[in-house]
Amino acid sequence: PRQDTIALKHGAHRIGNRTDADMARWRSLRFGQFIHWGLYAIPAGEWNGKTYNGAAEWIRSWKEMPHEAYDQLYKQFNPVNFNPQQWAAQAKAMGAKYMIITTKHHDGFCLWPSKYSKYTIAASPWKKDLLGPMIDAYNKAGIDVHLYFSIIDWNHPDYRASLKNAADSAAGKRFQVFVKNQLAELLQRYPTVKGFWFDGTWDDSWKNDGAFSDELEQYLQSLHPGLVMGSRLRADEKGARHFDSNGRLMGDYEQGWERKLPATIADVHGNDWEAVMTVPENQWGYHAKWMGHVKTVNEILEMLVKSVSLNGNFVLNFGPKADGTYRTEEQQLAAGIGEWMKVNGVAVYDGAYAGFEKQDWGYYIRKAGTDSVYMVVFNIPVSGSLRVKLPARTALTGVTMLQGNTALTPEWVGRNEYFIHLQNRQTASPVVILLKTEKGE
Ligand code: FHN
Incomplete structure (x- = not known):
């Protein structure tokens, strides 16, 4: 076995893959559905009559869109056609065995009525919780649910990309408490969830506090033993992400495969891993006009099969509309994948190299x-x-x-x-x- 050369307190705590039943279950499911749903579905890539081809869920950060305008969108968020049973039925028919939902994306808007924020679904015309009914419906359909959570929060007054002075550091500390509270709240409200899917962990303020992300991971595990969390959560004390400064994977699986796949088994270093994939080139949230190449059923199937053949999970993203329905292209894609999976899914589930x-x-x-x-x-x-x-x-x-x-x-x-x-x-x-x-x- 390789010797670690750097002494680390907040590096990898485990060598090799997790062997417990919760992780074995995650590994056996192989095919997941990602859902990016939030306020960005309202502008849908368009602002002031102009269409932008950037990722729709990033529209608030574009120079053309004033922040104040984006931050008022919650007053219009009213998904009157939201039918969680239908969502779950579609995912099940597609063959997905787990689902990852954006509880809160970078914009900071919470799909659940968090008591730690005013910027939540409770303040929208819809008023009611969206996550609870969704999680119930998916679980009833036999689908595990994992929660996407962005650390970057464009709405929170204490969020800082970097901490430049004492005031920033104080804000940073308050922000950490807020993150911890929200995560504990999610676990307490939705005890059937199987894992967290962290994102937005690339800023210096996060990377430079490896002790915090390490303690957070352990805290969440203590609240909810068995929880599955990927490599995006943590940094070590030297700021290395995903892999610690000795090159060892942190977290339960490698989470760096976004819109790309490993080429050979050597690329995954024996680790559990998961790839997340968009249908067009780079749109996660709903964009009214998909531009460029849109993946076909067979292209998606090949990515899924290739992932499983290399010991990985594959997760396909959907971006529902603001009214709670899916665009036709996504419905057709899900149906087409499901048709093949009905006969051939047996080759995918519990599949391995x-x-x-x-x-x-x-x-x-x-x-x-x-x-x-x-x-x-x-x-x-x-x-x-x-x-x-x-x-x-x-x-x-x-x-x-x-x-x-x-x-x-x-x-x-x-x-x-x-x-x-x-x-x-x-x-x-x-x-x-x-x-x-x-x-x-
Ligand atoms: O910036 C986000 C992006 O909007 C999307 O959520 C993806 C999903 O993996 N993650 C981030 C980019 O890595």
Whole structure:
């Protein structure tokens, strides 16, 4: 084992992945839904008749939009068509097993009636809590809920990006108390939540107080044992984020995979990890006019499958409209993904890196801890023949295509190599083939 070279009090406290049941559950779910919902859904990327292509949830920070105008939007937030059961049903039909909801994004607006802030849903025309009904509906649909929480808070008078003098430091201390209170409040109000998803932790004021984020993580764990929290929360005492100054992961999983995926298993260093992905290039909150490339069902499926094949979770983002409904593109995408997942999701849930030599046709996924390995085929070669190279001393004992539950007869090529010949070389969606293998002596 590698030796740590730097003595750290607030570095990683654990070497290797968590092995407890709560973490095992998170790891087995593999496919999640992200929801960015808040006041930014009202301007929806437009201000004063002009459309901006920046991320819609950042509109308050753009020079064109006066802060005062943004900070009045809560007076219009009234999602009259919000139907949490429908949201949960859509997520379930898509195949998502967990959901992450923005309790509070950078703008500071809280979707729950926090007693520590006036800038909450309670002050809007809607008045009622949004998180509670949402969490209930998702839980009833069998979906775990995790809470997104931004440390950066553009609305709070004590938030500072950096602490430059004694007054800033005093404000910073008050802000820390506020964060702690809000987080404890969320856990107390919503005891079924499984984790926090922290964001907005890149400012100096946060990075330079590794002791606080370390204590906060332990405090939250003590309030709610088993809680899952990624690597975005903490910094070590030298300001290193995600990985401490010795290169060890802090938090329960690597949380740096935003709108990008690792290329190979070497890139994840044996750690648990999760990728979060937008449907267009970079829009999280609702934007009325998506510009540029919009991902298709098959593109999303490939990202999901690739993530699982590399031991990761994949989370797809949705940005509901201010009235509480989803745009048609998102509804169609969710339905399309769900259609494939209905038959093939078995290859995704509880999936893990298979340890087989990767082939150009797609990805292998092992059902964790078993001899079942799924081939998920995205590129059928012109020959129609898929090469399978088994590890040494492994025998192929069965081949079944999930669509139609069809048994296939592999052709032995030599050594541990086989061909699986596909009759149909043109398919509209990825083909999944289950391999049964047996380890020999
Ligand atoms: O700035 C945010 C962004 O709006 C969005 O919430 C994403 C989601 O991962 N996180 C931040 C950027 O890293």
